[in-house]
Amino acid sequence: VPVKGQTRWPSWLALAVGLLIALLSVVGCVVTLRVTNEHEHELLKNDVAGAAALVKVTVDDFTVPMGSVATAATLAAHDPKDFAYLSFPVKIPAGASLALLRQDGDSYVVTAAVGPALRPNQDITGGVAETIASSAQSSAAANRAGLRVVPTAVTRTRNAATFGFAVGPPNTPPGTAVYEQLTVPVRFIGKDNPFLNSINLALYGGMTLDPSHLAFANTNALPLHGDVVRQDIAVGTDQWMAVGSAKEPLSGSLARDAGWMILFLGLLIALLVGITLDVVSRRRRYAEVQVATRTAELARSMSDLRDAQTALVQRERLAAIGQMASVVGHELRNPLTAVTNALYLIRASGDLTPAEAPHLELAERELGRATTLAQDLTDFVRPRTPVPEPFGLDQLLEEVMEAAPPPPGTLVRAHIGHLIVVADRVQVSELLTNLVTNAYQAIGAGHVWIWAQPLDGKVKVAVQDDGPGIDPDVAAHIFEPFVTTKTRGTGLGLAIVRRIAEEHGGSVGVEEFDGSGARIVATLPGVAEQNGAVHPRFDEATAAWGTEDEQTPTGAAAPS
């Protein structure tokens, strides 16, 4: 069920918090990467500086530092995989040869060599080096290749091969002199006849030739990793350069990946936190909307319930009134019959004293009232289905006026015309009787006007008096049972009028008009066959009953 207040978009809070965490993770990532890179750069710089220092010392002193124990140790101290290449040119004294040895158990194998046996700029990649290497499996073999080969490595580590260079004149017999030359090479080589040669030696693999640099490369070093460090080296009048780069990150993989991990985790947390916040916020909004909806429904239900209760109470009240009226009305009838009979017998006996006669008259009069009351009470609740028949309203009114003549001092004028009403004749008779009786009782003495006119296929009957009128507050309830403004009367007459009118599909009401008095109207189903004015004028009244006490009040103008 779609609920008002829900949106497809995440809440601002979730977005803000998620973005903040993401931003922090990016910053963390950048900082960490930077720190790691700086660390790597430092490491690399140290290595290159070490190599450069070595080269510088060596060349300045005219030594061959690559063959020194220190060099081998320095290089061996690094994991070969960590050190990509070191590139620098080397001056090799005239007549001298340079070889690269690899320790293999107790023997040393020439893996590369350069010297008089090799031409300058000769590509010794592959074949030559391989030839030398394969033929110089021992010191003797090295000598045959024209190299003075002496094991020089004194440092051995468990995890790394130790490399050493041996330098010496061709055919120099093996011996300690060589070793001394290595340690004090300047005395051995001399400065007078140097030649400059450039050669690339691969420490751990293939060789490449570069005309101006000696490069140590490792096939495993390619591709090189990130940073490249260069350092210029002034050697005499020459400018040399040491180049270093790491084959792989020098730091551990955790440190290397820390930045990216921070970024990834940060984004993940940002997403999770954002989603969680959004879900919570959506739930809260949903709950708020639900609460509001339910509250409104509850209020509506309460209101409906109150209305229903009021209606029920009203219905129950009327039902109870009706039941009580019925019981009282019926139970009164037997005693009223007995009293009526008894009074009749007293009067029939004919021997009343003059003092007794008025009392009997009083008893008879009051008995008449009680009888009317009982009649009203039972009429009010008697369930009757109207039996409609067409009849002339004027004829019926004459009968009603005969049965309920106006009291002394009251004049009734009527203008009905010949209107045909289709209704239950007995009930309409009751209706008219109650309307005129109500008017009599309202005014005491005065004028009552009765007229009828067709209205939208029905017949509207109006009874108007020039009495005190009806208070607007009372007018709303005047058709309810037992509501009366009079000191006499049961308050049932107009309730009966309403019931009869409504059972005929009509209605009743109090109509306002200019002037004093009250006008009560009722509509009944009818067929108009009027032979008179639609707007009656009562100076031409069709009928009049009763007598006037005094002159017609000027305020009681003829109704229109």
Place this chain on the structure above:
Amino acid sequence: MTETNGDHGLPAVLVVEDEEGVRTTIAAILRSAGYVVHEAPDGEVALTMLDAGVSDVMVLDVRMPNRDGFSVLENLPSPPVTILMSAQSLEPEAYNRVRQKVFAHLRKPFRPERLIETVESAFGGEET
């Protein structure tokens, strides 16, 4: 032909009514009008008295203990001329069953003159 009570040669009326005040005053009014009046306090007694053939006209209340007015009429194949009295309006279904046997219906309270007129015409109706 005016049926008469054998003893007095006068027209006889049976008043069947459980309310004593109503019964005795009706009886008194009818006696004053010159009728011989018998009284029954309920339907059972009325049936017994009618078995003895004491009345030509019956003034019969509807609601009574020990057999109501409708039941009395249903138990009499040829009842006397009957004037029904009731405080309540008549229940249509029950009334329709005995309608043929009812001469007139008086709603309580009624004017004594009306009672006398109705009883008179009941006897008159018998004559025609």
